[in-house]
Amino acid sequence: MDPEELFDIEMRLLLNGVRQVYGHDFTDYSEASIRRRITHWLATSGYGTLSEAQASILRDREAFDSLLRSITVNVSEMFRDPAFFQTLREQVVPHLKTYPFVKIWHAGCASGEEAYSLAILLEEEGLKGRFRMYATDINNEVLQNAQEGIFPLKEMQKYTRNYQLAGGRGTFSDYYLARYEHAIMTKSLRDQIVFASHNLAVDSDFGEMHLILCRNVLIYFKPTLKERVLRLFDTCLIPGGFLCLGLKEALDGRRIAPRYAETVPKMRIYRKSYDREQSE
Amino acid sequence: MTGNSQSKFRAVVVGVSSGGVEALKQVIGSLPGDFPLPVMVVAHISPEADNGLALLLDDLCAIRVKEADELEKAAAGTVFLAPPNYHLQVEKDATLSLSVDPPVRFARPSVDVLFEAAADAFGPALIGVVMTGAGCDGSEGLRRIKEAGGIAVVQDPAGAVADAMPRSAIEAVVPDYIVPLERIAPLLVRLATEP
Numbered sequence: 001m002d003p004e005e006l007f008d009i010e011m012r013l014l015l016n017g018v019r020q021v022y023g024h025d026f027t028d029y030s031e032a033s034i035r036r037r038i039t040h041w042l043a044t045s046g047y048g049t050l051s052e053a054q055a056s057i058l059r060d061r062e063a064f065d066s067l068l069r070s071i072t073v074n075v076s077e078m079f080r081d082p083a084f085f086q087t088l089r090e091q092v093v094p095h096l097k098t099y100p101f102v103k104i105w106h107a108g109c110a111s112g113e114e115a116y117s118l119a120i121l122l123e124e125e126g127l128k129g130r131f132r133m134y135a136t137d138i139n140n141e142v143l144q145n146a147q148e149g150i151f152p153l154k155e156m157q158k159y160t161r162n163y164q165l166a167g168g169r170g171t172f173s174d175y176y177l178a179r180y181e182h183a184i185m186t187k188s189l190r191d192q193i194v195f196a197s198h199n200l201a202v203d204s205d206f207g208e209m210h211l212i213l214c215r216n217v218l219i220y221f222k223p224t225l226k227e228r229v230l231r232l233f234d235t236c237l238i239p240g241g242f243l244c245l246g247l248k249e250a251l252d253g254r255r256i257a258p259r260y261a262e263t264v265p266k267m268r269i270y271r272k273s274y275d276r277e278q279s280e
Numbered sequence: 281m282t283g284n285s286q287s288k289f290r291a292v293v294v295g296v297s298s299g300g301v302e303a304l305k306q307v308i309g310s311l312p313g314d315f316p317l318p319v320m321v322v323a324h325i326s327p328e329a330d331n332g333l334a335l336l337l338d339d340l341c342a343i344r345v346k347e348a349d350e351l352e353k354a355a356a357g358t359v360f361l362a363p364p365n366y367h368l369q370v371e372k373d374a375t376l377s378l379s380v381d382p383p384v385r386f387a388r389p390s391v392d393v394l395f396e397a398a399a400d401a402f403g404p405a406l407i408g409v410v411m412t413g414a415g416c417d418g419s420e421g422l423r424r425i426k427e428a429g430g431i432a433v434v435q436d437p438a439g440a441v442a443d444a445m446p447r448s449a450i451e452a453v454v455p456d457y458i459v460p461l462e463r464i465a466p467l468l469v470r471l472a473t474e475p
Contacts, residue, residue, distance in 0.1 A: 002403075002428070004399075004400055008400075030377045030379075031371055031372065032369035032370065032377050032379075032397040032400070032401070033369065033377065033381065035397075036369075036379075036381070036393070036396070036397070037381070074380070075380065075382050216380045219350050219377065219378045219379060219380070223351065247363075248349065248363055248366060248378050249350065250349070
């Protein structure tokens with residue numbers, strides 16, 4: 001048997017074991033990505049094969065945590081896809097402002113770059129103190145980083161450019177303090193975001209939301225898990241609420257699609273219908 | 281949908297960097313509209329680019345060219361370009377998948393990421409092509425394709441706009457074919473149609 005085939009068998013055995021022992025279900029993740037991440041983890045783990053690693057992973061929580069951290073790290077940047085954030089500012093925020101208080105769920109927030117981007121945008125649009133953002137991720141280590149709001153200073157130049165392209169109304173450097181090689185986001189931004197652990201594959205919803213942002217997370221999921229997560233979002237969103245997906249993530253063909261209209265073409269900002277008749 | 285029963289191959293993957301637009305015009309432009317395999321392409325382009333390159337090539341070429349969408353089947357007779365700022369991968373059932381994992385050797389999309397996923401998915405039924413470009417993206421991926429029993433094609437560095445990428449590929453593997461740009465498409469047609 002060729003080594004790649006053997007690796008795939010070991011990977012399936014391991015993921016099944018992980019699901020049974022720890023309740024984390026990765027069997028509905030796209031295989032190419034998860035294989036790549038597990039291969040990467042294995043190369044740095046000191047184990048020769050996944051079979052060797054399996055005993056430790058299933059019996060030792062710390063070994064599992066190391067694997068979990070490594071295969072669930074998502075990366076983003078501030079104001080990634082500036083045109084999206086500009087559209088959000090111009091076409092969605094005016095609707096949000098009609099509510100006395102706005103609740104937002106940012107699902108799969110990773111280390112928080114987009115959470116802070118959104119908080120900046122909402123502050124600039126006059127919603128300061130009138131919104132609460134729940135930013136969730138499966139990976140507790142990146143959540144910790146997100147909560148601290150500390151980012152490499154060398155990224156700030158790029159983020160500043162993104163911020164300006166996204167229609168930023170102020171000076172980006174007003175939102176962080178530079179310390180040595182790092183930038184720390186201001187406390188007033190951090191105070192409006194609640195970072196919490198949440199696993200989209202198994203956990204339930206968060207209560208009523210006006211806006212859900214989940215960009216470039218569903219691309220890692222197989223169709224069954226995508227459907228599960230979209231249904232979860234649909235349950236949380238109020239009628240007239242907004243769902244924002246990544247630019248390459250279309251709702252077309254998904255079960256909840258009939259209840260949603262794309263607000264601006266290509267930006268993957270969907271608005272939930274007020275019409276109850278369209279419910280399943 | 282994923283290839284022709286007469287072909288022993290199931291897919292072609294192509295990697296290109298500097299000089300890529302002209303090279304793709306030449307190679308993709310010379311493929312027939314009924315080319316019997318899906319073709320997946322990683323071209324290094326600006327992360328802020330739109331799908332202009334796919335539209336341009338689709339206009340110029342007989343074969344259908346489009347930007348890859350997630351969950352799309354890699355169908356024969358179609359060229360799928362990796363979207364700007366996403367890695368393109370392919371699953372074992374020939375479904376395309378995208379990722380925003382960190383750039384690999386400064387590149388997203390990365391040729392290596394596509395080639396490695398395709399080698400896992402298609403094994404010996406894969407043809408990998410490395411063309412003009414700076415850097416060494418694609419070398420590791422081409423090595424994986426060879427390991428899995430696939431075919432490695434490299435553009436002759438002598439005629440390449442940027443010769444580093446093909447040179448690096450030739451150092452990493454012993455390619456099955458080293459050919460000038462204009463002979464790549466005829467070679468692919470021959471490989472794809474011979475029993």
